[in-house]
Amino acid sequence: xxxxxxxxxxxxxxxxxxxxxxxxxxxxxxxxxxxxxxxxxxxxxxxxxxxxxxxxxxxxxxxxxxxxxxxxxxxxxxxxxxxxxxxxxxxxxxxxxxxxxxxxxxxxxxxxxxxxxxxxxxxxxxxxxxxxxxxxxxxxxxxxxxxxxxxxxxxxxxxxxxxxxxxxxxxxxxxxxxxxxxxxxxxxxxxxxxx
Ligand SMILES: *[C@@H]1O[C@H](CO)[C@@H](O)[C@H](O)[C@H]1NC(C)=O
Numbered sequence: 001x002x003x004x005x006x007x008x009x010x011x012x013x014x015x016x017x018x019x020x021x022x023x024x025x026x027x028x029x030x031x032x033x034x035x036x037x038x039x040x041x042x043x044x045x046x047x048x049x050x051x052x053x054x055x056x057x058x059x060x061x062x063x064x065x066x067x068x069x070x071x072x073x074x075x076x077x078x079x080x081x082x083x084x085x086x087x088x089x090x091x092x093x094x095x096x097x098x099x100x101x102x103x104x105x106x107x108x109x110x111x112x113x114x115x116x117x118x119x120x121x122x123x124x125x126x127x128x129x130x131x132x133x134x135x136x137x138x139x140x141x142x143x144x145x146x147x148x149x150x151x152x153x154x155x156x157x158x159x160x161x162x163x164x165x166x167x168x169x170x171x172x173x174x175x176x177x178x179x180x181x182x183x184x185x186x187x188x189x190x191x192x193x194x195x
Contacts, residue, residue, distance in 0.1 A: 067094030097136030128173030
């Protein structure tokens with residue numbers, strides 16, 4: 001119920017065509033899905049060479065409607081927690097195969113202590129300790145990263161790591177972790193390489 005005003009605002013913004021946000025790789029701008037800009041304003045230097053995969057441990061979402069509610073409640077949850085200026089993830093991936101902008105490509109998020117200023121953090125909506133995200137979500141993130149390289153937002157030889165490779169967490173969940181270990185840019189020994 002908390003998200004109803006955001007939904008109304010979304011309908012308003014979309015129907016009046018007042019949006020002026022950049023979507024570099026098909027991500028849905030935060031102004032579009034939530035109605036206000038991210039408060040994360042510290043510049044992040046591009047191109048980025050580290051992508052941290054995480055999970056949100058919130059309910060899965062599959063439809064556009066569910067994912068819109070889900071990402072809005074994540075943002076509200078982060079903003080209500082002390083010390084969180086705004087949604088911490090750089091991007092959030094829904095089970096519907098859509099990518100939602102958080103801190104985005106150009107601003108430092110708050111997702112991986114000590115690595116926020118050299119990486120983007122992508123949170124898959126759901127809990128992936130025992131199952132995979134949808135094929136649409138997995139494909140969307142891979143396409144998104146490929147687009148990032150094409151647009152010089154990511155380096156050509158960027159690295160992908162699971163959240164748990166850098167800090168003490170179960171994120172992104174064992175099943176999703178083993179999935180990303182098959183991705184071509186996956187980096188083993190992350191702490192050793194990244195320091
Ligand atoms: C990131 O932050 C660390 C610690 O605050 C700092 O030493 C480092 O130079 C920063 N890196 C970049 C790329 O800004």
